[in-house]
Amino acid sequence: MNGADMLCDVLLVNGVDVCFANPGTSEMHFVAALDRKPEMRCVLGLSEGVVTGAADGYARMADKPAATLLHTGPGLANGLANLHNARRARTPMVNVVGDHASYHLQYDAPLTSDIESLARPMSHWVGRIDGSADVRTKTEEAYIESLMRRGVSTMILPADAAWGEVAPEALSSVVLPARPAISGAALSAAAAALRSGKRTVIILAGRALRANALETAGRISAATGAALFSQTSDRTERGAGRVAARPVPYNVDQAVEALREFEVAICVGGKQPVGFFAYPGKPSTMLQPGCEIIELAGHENDLAEALGALAEEIGLRKDSPFVPSRFAQRDIAVPTGALNADSISIAVARALPDNAIICEESITSGGRLAALAPGLTPHDHIPLTGGAIGEGIPLAVGAGVACPDRKIIAMQADGSGMYTVQGLWTQARENLDVVTVILSNRAYAILQGEMRNVGVNNFGRNARRMLDLDSPELDWCSLARGMGVEAARADTIEQFTDLFDAALSRKGPFLIEARI
């Protein structure tokens, strides 16, 4: 066997059995090895942004890493934007980046580049395999680091490490170390704050937004009056019967206003909320300057356990009450009037099937979906995390591969959707059960708003040419059909509602172009 076989075997014995791939010549021995492992599911993306975004979506739903297969520095580079999102989502992932044979690097062949320098900004761990004898150790390390740090491992596989012979070994799955304990001082401080009567907010992120952790946070909130807020994270388990945390607003002024009253903030799974961008004369952080900030636990901790420890520290019984969200989906009326972000979100909310997964990159077109979510049937919400647009379609690919029995609803803005539109082809090829709703406003609408924020209200030709997506208008149905995905267009809310209901009643990918 060769190094590439060993790499596959180490992944498989540890349960990594999906590889999102876009290979090149330097990975041919790895491809040949994958071809000898039918238990590995190889999913092709027609651009690397699809590959890495799909791996992100997969791991968010499967709770285990996928592998990716990327071709040298440029292949990695094409995937970096969605690795950035995965890094911000703290998604476990094992990237395998092929490189030239080690002895060939000195000649600076055309595809040579500094892969480490490219990988580091978007990875939590970067390693280069040092010959075929190093494959097992490095692959195990990449896998362990992806899980323990909750993040992106990027492993560089030189071609000669892939094709070099290795002796077969009996492999077994690695034993993960225990997660680090949370700080006793932080726990005491958080408990003291909750007992103090000070106005306290618990700001949840990452795995603190899963149903069980939210329930514990809900019990703390019910007992102490602490408010619950959430930060944009990998995955939120939402819906009726669960505890809802209020998202920190994206808009700086609104975020500051929402958090103005609090004297203490207990952060679980992240740091204090900061502005997505800086604006002249506005603050970078959202909490009031005097607010005490307690970082109870970070991503590396077990966040459900951390919240449990806090509940115990303030003396709550395990069955102390919480306030679950009330089921209100049945009360949502059929939307009428104009086709716009609000009416579409109402139609989607109203018809949302049980146990759906909402992939969200709706940007300015989210409408009322977030507000309605707590009253809907339980579902998962996996949004864009790092602000690098072009994640929505690939996220749906990954979620669809991870959860073949669940309906995926992808709420997709048009501008961001174009970045990785190639992902529709993978949805068709893998026959994934994804309904993509294109919220087509023919503009980078968020940037038009930001231009107004900087005082420009009358756009000249250059601004219009950079912020409008018209002339020509994109025909999303034609794009989708070009990649084998059935599609239809809605110009009215009635058409949209009919199409959405029809899409839910069938299996397989379908795209609705909603012209808002």
Place this chain on the structure above:
Amino acid sequence: MNGADMLCDVLLVNGVDVCFANPGTSEMHFVAALDRKPEMRCVLGLSEGVVTGAADGYARMADKPAATLLHTGPGLANGLANLHNARRARTPMVNVVGDHASYHLQYDAPLTSDIESLARPMSHWVGRIDGSADVRTKTEEAYIESLMRRGVSTMILPADAAWGEVAPEALSSVVLPARPAISGAALSAAAAALRSGKRTVIILAGRALRANALETAGRISAATGAALFSQTSDRTERGAGRVAARPVPYNVDQAVEALREFEVAICVGGKQPVGFFAYPGKPSTMLQPGCEIIELAGHENDLAEALGALAEEIGLRKDSPFVPSRFAQRDIAVPTGALNADSISIAVARALPDNAIICEESITSGGRLAALAPGLTPHDHIPLTGGAIGEGIPLAVGAGVACPDRKIIAMQADGSGMYTVQGLWTQARENLDVVTVILSNRAYAILQGEMRNVGVNNFGRNARRMLDLDSPELDWCSLARGMGVEAARADTIEQFTDLFDAALSRKGPFLIEARI
């Protein structure tokens, strides 16, 4: 005025008047400044691979840099693969990458990343503007470096440097320093080799492949018997009346065979040819081990002047004869038989209009075009340089913006075309005169060949799933129409010939899906 205004003014006074762009929030002040400068042409790309690839194609044809506008680390990352190609093409380019306000970086907001680490592998110069007072100096430096190094300058523009006030100044274009002189020792060695009677090859790259430099190389060749070879470069001026240099083959065995006889190699504009990839048991370099290598001049030198100096050193008169390529286009018969790479290339060659620009990313489907090129009407050839596929469609965008009065023929493989398919939209919006020929073989055919090279002839499911582009097949006409580009499909060579002739007879973008 603010820093962003100053940045625009410095670019404009130096003749940089095209900005390929995909902006984001942190660049809004720069967008607003561009909006105040109608003399700057802003061209939107719907993904950053289009932006950087178009800037590459533009500069190859305009012989001056374009600016790009990219949004933070992920926006840059999306453009890196084509920056890699531009780096290998030694294309002058001034990237402007927006970043957070300097004081905001400490908060690690979601879009924060290490932009310098991302930029360095694909840039010849990287700089960060240190406040609005630094805008003029840094922008001039970025511009000068792009021209003197012939390469990619990447300049990071913090939002507060863009919005900060600066005092207006009288600006004038920078004075470029003289190009460095070539080494006298190398010149003497090259002249001695040519006089020695040893079997000598002159290997040309970069601007040594422009018509005037080629003519000088042709005079040297005619006088001394030295062979002329070319390496893949930014732009080759080809066709009848010009001097043709033989491309070093991509295939290692063929390259070694083609260069086997030579005792001396004189490299002009590059280093010795090396294998694109390494293969077990095959050499990394293409010249024979004992071959003397003389690097006469590099990209930083004036290559036409270097060849002129060599001609003078061996005593040639300026009017010494050379062997121009003979015009043979009229002799090409109408192709018949199967629709395949060969018949398509014959149809294209036969109908090639005067002064056309061929953008080439045909990969395995180049057919006979390179072989026929010396006999065709004079034209430019701008190919994929760095092996990072997804450059063809954007190259055509850039060439079309640079040369609105010339016909662009884009020979495009399907697998690589999908990487930056979004560029078709820009072709439609800017009404560029581009005929795109999609050589649709529904496969990563080059990788299927490479798999056979590593000894795998029977592909299993995983290999087929990663190397075939079928199920579903891409419908390129539907994709093109979805982005506003007229398109038609050819299943026979007769259909192709008719479509190609029709496409040449009209202006504006047109796509032919040739199913080979």
